[in-house]
């Protein structure tokens with residue numbers, strides 16, 4: 001079902017948007033987003049009685065196609081059928097059928113209200129989540145995920161407030177399920193969202209198996225489609241770490257979770273990545289020809305593949321690309337809200353999503369209460385003292401937890417709930433491992449760069465406030481910032497705007513004054529948990545982990561040396 005979330009819209013502006021996991025503290029929380037809704041209403045200062053429309057990003061009655069797929073799989077293999085039906089039965093009874101009770105569930109929990117309830121198609125919600133908040137008046141739209149009700153990939157054309165669907169590609173042909181299946185073949189866990197590990201690993205390998213993959217697993221089909229061959233690689237079997245004989249004969253055995261990562265595994269990852277990119281570029285050629293657009297909007301879980309996004313920007317026929325930063329299902333709550341506002345109510349567009357700071361924030365007093373409750377001591381400093389001091393700590397090798405303003409919506413910390421560190425240090429990965437969390441050695445660390453300095457660092461103009469694109473770092477810059485340059489010379493930067501995050505921008509500026517480097521290493525403030533939400537969450541993480549300092553708004557807590 002994907003990550004649960006809620007978004008509140010008022011007069012076409014986002015009042016609040018947040019994932020349920022940030023409150024429940026369970027990663028990728030699936031289920032009804034009670035806490036997220038409660039927060040949105042509180043942030044808006046309203047009750048459910050004042051809400052006119054509620055939309056869900058699923059049409060639960062489109063189940064027939066899925067049932068047909070399950071039946072058809074019996075013809076291929078009994079194991080495949082069993083894998084589908086087991087999963088299918090629980091999904092139908094618990095998730096899909098439960099959706100019909102959502103309107104009454106809402107009223108029961110949040111009080112009486114005569115809102116209208118709408119069930120929207122999943123991929124239309126993904127498409128709306130990107131196009132309707134993009135800077136474009138018209139645009140081609142491509143959405144790709146594991147699966148919606150039955151659609152896995154959708155091409156559409158956005159014109160004004162209208163989303164015109166051009167093509168739906170349906171199960172079993174799914175780019176998301178293809179990538180998840182490879183994720184499990186490599187010994188990772190698709191249910192933990194480990195797809196990024198395959199992407200990170202892909203930079204180390206060569207696409208040695210590309211021939212086999214394109215011939216037998218995933219390939220472009222016709223002018224505007226693709227085919228995924230589940231006889232060779234099946235997502236549902238892969239969930240149980242079962243793989244076909246043909247696959248094992250060609251690639252060797254699947255990797256066990258604790259097995260060492262070898263060159264073969266890296267080459268499989270590189271192959272999976274390249275073959276995905278080729279298929280997506282093929283789809284984009286068709287979409288470009290069909291729409292005649294120079295603008296492209298992307299969403300759906302596959303659009304979180306930042307390496308692929310980089311290639312799309314460089315190699316697709318589109319001149320301008322907007323990627324919804326919350327491309328996972330969490331972003332569908334935002335898309336559904338905008339689809340109602342524009343698609344159903346016909347209101348004109350007035351919102352552009354140029355930042356993701358849409359969640360809860362906390363006052364200095366609230367931070368103080370949490371610090372008092374934790375037993376820690378803090379200093380309160382004005383920014384003209386605090387920011388230079390934090391910059392100095394970082395330049396001296398500290399890892400700093402940085403907590404300010406509204407929580408980010410989406411999987412990336414963008415300078416409001418972040419660990420910050422010095423990008424110049426070659427030993428940063430080791431340092432972070434010692435002080436913060438166990439990270440896989442192949443996981444690239446990402447920088448936040450002043451947007452004014454982006455061209456210098458990347459050798460070409462590049463703006464990305466959301467960290468959704470991997471870019472080559474300018475060759476003359478790579479040696480200056482080894483901690484954030486991946487093995488292939490790339491990085492996944494966030495460009496920080498003075499307008500949308502002035503305080504974070506100023507902190508990086510202070511670091512630049514000290515070091516000449518206009519960027520900080522930025523990774524999300526969490527240790528094997530969802531990104532922290534409240535001051536108490538941040539303090540808990542500080543007390544459990546070993547990083548050096550924590551900033552909560554204007555409070556600075558420095559760990560005592562021992």
Ligand SMILES: [Fe+2]
Nearest residue numbers: 145147301329
């Ligand atoms: Fe989705």
